[in-house]
Amino acid sequence: MRPIRHVLIAAALALGLTAVPAAASPVAAATVTSAAVATSAATVTSAAVAPSAAAAAAVVDAADPTPSVPPDLRSVEVTFSGGGGLTFHGSVLSPGDAKPGRPGVVLIHGAGTGTPRTKLMVEAVEFARRGMSVLIYDKRSVDYSLFRRSYSLLADDALGAVAALRSQPGVDPAKVGIWGLSEGGWVAPIAAARSADVAFVVLVGANGLPPLRQQTWAVAAGLRKAGVSGSLVDRTELNLYRAIADGGMFPEPYYDPEPTIAAVKQPVLAIWGTHDLLTPPVESPPIFARALEGGGNENYTFRFFPDADHAAHWTPDGGVTRLPELAPGYADQVGTWVDAVTSGRPPATGTAGPAPVQDSLTVPVSPPAWWESAPVQLGALLLFVVAFTAYPLVALVRRIRGGSREPVTRAARLVSATGIAVVLGSFAYLLFLVMTGGKLAVTGPVLAGRPVIWLVLQALAVVSAAATVRTAVAWRRARGSTSRGERVRLGLLLAGGLAFIPWAVYWGLLLP
Numbered sequence: 001m002r003p004i005r006h007v008l009i010a011a012a013l014a015l016g017l018t019a020v021p022a023a024a025s026p027v028a029a030a031t032v033t034s035a036a037v038a039t040s041a042a043t044v045t046s047a048a049v050a051p052s053a054a055a056a057a058a059v060v061d062a063a064d065p066t067p068s069v070p071p072d073l074r075s076v077e078v079t080f081s082g083g084g085g086l087t088f089h090g091s092v093l094s095p096g097d098a099k100p101g102r103p104g105v106v107l108i109h110g111a112g113t114g115t116p117r118t119k120l121m122v123e124a125v126e127f128a129r130r131g132m133s134v135l136i137y138d139k140r141s142v143d144y145s146l147f148r149r150s151y152s153l154l155a156d157d158a159l160g161a162v163a164a165l166r167s168q169p170g171v172d173p174a175k176v177g178i179w180g181l182s183e184g185g186w187v188a189p190i191a192a193a194r195s196a197d198v199a200f201v202v203l204v205g206a207n208g209l210p211p212l213r214q215q216t217w218a219v220a221a222g223l224r225k226a227g228v229s230g231s232l233v234d235r236t237e238l239n240l241y242r243a244i245a246d247g248g249m250f251p252e253p254y255y256d257p258e259p260t261i262a263a264v265k266q267p268v269l270a271i272w273g274t275h276d277l278l279t280p281p282v283e284s285p286p287i288f289a290r291a292l293e294g295g296g297n298e299n300y301t302f303r304f305f306p307d308a309d310h311a312a313h314w315t316p317d318g319g320v321t322r323l324p325e326l327a328p329g330y331a332d333q334v335g336t337w338v339d340a341v342t343s344g345r346p347p348a349t350g351t352a353g354p355a356p357v358q359d360s361l362t363v364p365v366s367p368p369a370w371w372e373s374a375p376v377q378l379g380a381l382l383l384f385v386v387a388f389t390a391y392p393l394v395a396l397v398r399r400i401r402g403g404s405r406e407p408v409t410r411a412a413r414l415v416s417a418t419g420i421a422v423v424l425g426s427f428a429y430l431l432f433l434v435m436t437g438g439k440l441a442v443t444g445p446v447l448a449g450r451p452v453i454w455l456v457l458q459a460l461a462v463v464s465a466a467a468t469v470r471t472a473v474a475w476r477r478a479r480g481s482t483s484r485g486e487r488v489r490l491g492l493l494l495a496g497g498l499a500f501i502p503w504a505v506y507w508g509l510l511l512p
Contacts, residue, residue: 067118067136072096073128080164082140083156090117090137090161092168093128103175103342104133104168105202106161108154108191110182110311114141122313123179126326130335135165149251154183155190162197175199175342177266179334180206181311182278186257193263200341202334203270205310207279208261208287209362212253216241217362218278219437224360225277226441229449231508237437239372239507240430242365247374254367261288262295267341269301269334273308273327274356275319277439281356299346301337304353305330318357320440372506380503381423387496388420394489409474412490414467415497418460423500426457426509461500461509468497 069075069091076092094102107123109115117136124134140157143150158178166173177200180188185206192198207214216238223233245253270288272281285302292300308327309315315322340347370376391412429451436442443451450458475490504510 067091067121069093070125073125074098076168078135078164078168080137080160082158082160083150083153084143086140086142086157088137088140088157088160090135090164091124092133092135092165093124094133094170095128095131098133098170099131100170101172101175102131102133102170103177103199103338104135104165104171105176105338106135106137106158106165106178108158108178108180108184108187109139110184110205112139113144113146115139120181122324122326123331126331127179127334130331130338132335132338133165133168133171135161137161147249147251151183151186151190151252151255154187155194158187158191159195159197162191162195166197172342173197177201177338177342179204182206185279186211186255189257189260189264192266193260198266200267200338201264201269202338203268203288204312205272205276205279206270206284206288208257208284208291209280210254210256210365212241212245212250213362213365214279215250216365217280217360218439219434219441221277221360222437222439222441223433223443225439226443227446227449228441228443228451231511232450232454234508235511236430236508237433238363238365239368240434242368242372243374243377246368247378253365258287258291261291262297264292264295265297267299267301267346268292268297269303269337271303271305271312271330271333272356273310273312273315273319274304274306274354275308275315276310276356277319278310280358280362282358283362285351298349299341300349301347302351303333304351304356306354380499381427383499384419384423384496384503387492388416388423391416391489391493394485409471411467411470411474412493415464415471415493418464418467419497419500422457422460422464422504422509425453425460426507429453429457458509461504464497465501465504465510468494468501471497 066077067075072095073093074096076094078090078092080088080090082088092104105127107120109119115138117138120136124136127134137157140154143153158180162176162178165171166176176197178188178191178198179202180186181204185203188201188203188206192201209217219241220233220237223237241250244250268288270285272279272285274281281304289300289302292298305312305327307314307316308330309319309322311322312327312330313322314325314327337347368374433441433443443453445452447455471490472494475487475494501510
C-alpha cells in the first residue's frame, strides 16, 4: 500500500493538489485549511514518530532571535529536550517584580510547522502581567509537516517544556500547567493525561471531534458563508477530504480525543470565542463535559467570549479577521482561574458567557470504501487522462501522416474535449477551494447557490455524459464498417466516458 500512496502523492503534487492542513488544523486546521487528495488513522497511543537516537541528538531546531519584551516584564532564554531528543529553544516571561512560589504555564502552539515562539507573544505578555511565568518555545519542524505529524510526539515536546519551567527559580513546580490553542487542544490533554507534573490545563478553541470531521466542517462552513449550497458543499467537499486522508496526506484524520480527555484529572479551563469559524463551538463543549465527567473529573470551567475568534482574539467581523488584541476579559479570566486552582480554591464547575454561533452542524466522516479509495480515484484519473487525450492525439498523428478520416460520430470529439476539461478543471477548482476554504471561502461569482465555475463544469459534465451515450449508439451501428484501429480508439474513449458518468455522480458534478 505504501508504494501506491507514494504514487498518489506524486500524482497529486503533479496536479498541484497540495495545501496547508488547517489548523484548527484546527487540519484546522486549521489557521488555514488543509490539504489535497488522501491517511493514517493514528491514535494518541500510537508510537511517536521520531528520528533515530543518533539523528535526534544531532538535530536542533533553529532558534529565533531573542524576543523583546515590555519593560515591566523580564525574559530568560531556555533550552530543553522534547520528543525524540530534539532540542528546543524558548523564552520564559515573568513579571518584573515576580514573587517566589508563583505559578507557571507552558503555551502550546496551534497547527503549523516551525511556528516561532513570538506567534504567542501577546498571550505570553498578558499572562505574565497576571503573575505567572510563561514559557513560549519555537515549534518543531522535524517530523512535522503537511502530511506527517504525531500529537503524541508534540505532547512529549510540551512535557519537556513543563520540566524546563518547573526548574526555573521562583516558579513553584507544583503550580505549572499547560495552555493549548487549536491543535494544541488535542496535544495538551495527551500531555496532562501522561504526566502528574502538569498542574492544570487551559484550552482555547479546542476541538472534541476528530481532526478530519473538524476540517470538513470548517471548509464547508466557509463555502456556505460565501453563499454556496448543493452538491459542492454537501458531497464534493466531504469526499475530497476523505480521499485526501485515504492517500496519507492528512495526518491523524480519525484521532478520537474523547478517551484522552476522559483521562485528564487536572482542573480544566476551556475557552471558546463565540465566532469561532475553525472549531465547531457549539458541539465541542458538550463533548469535553461528557468526557471529563465520564472520567470522574468535575473540576472544569467553560467560558465563551463575545466578539472573539478561534484564538479568543477580538474580531470585528464575525471571526473572519483576527485582531492582535485578546478578547476583553480573556487574560483576566485565565489569571484569576490559575491563581484559584493553584491556591487550592478551584472554582465551581460551570459554563458562562454568551451562546456561541455555529450556523451548521458537523457530519460524521467515515473512511472510504475500496471503490472510493484514493488508489481507485488515482486509477480513474489515469484512465480519464489516457482515454480522453488518446482520441485527439491519434487523429493528429493520422492528419500528419495524411491518413485522416471522418469520425464515426462528431459526438466522440465532445466526449474527449469535455471529459478532459471537467476532470482537470474540477481538480484545479477544488484545489483552489481547499486553499481558500475556512472562515470565508473565495469561490468566485455565485449563481443560484453554485459558483459559476462549478456550474460550467457541471454543464460540461452533462454534455460529456450525453455525448458518451450518443457515441456508444453510433459506434454500435457502424461497428462492422470501422477498422480495427478505430475500434480500439473508440473503445478506449468509451471506456473512459462510461467510467466518467458514475465518477461525476460521486463527485457531485452530475447532481444538483
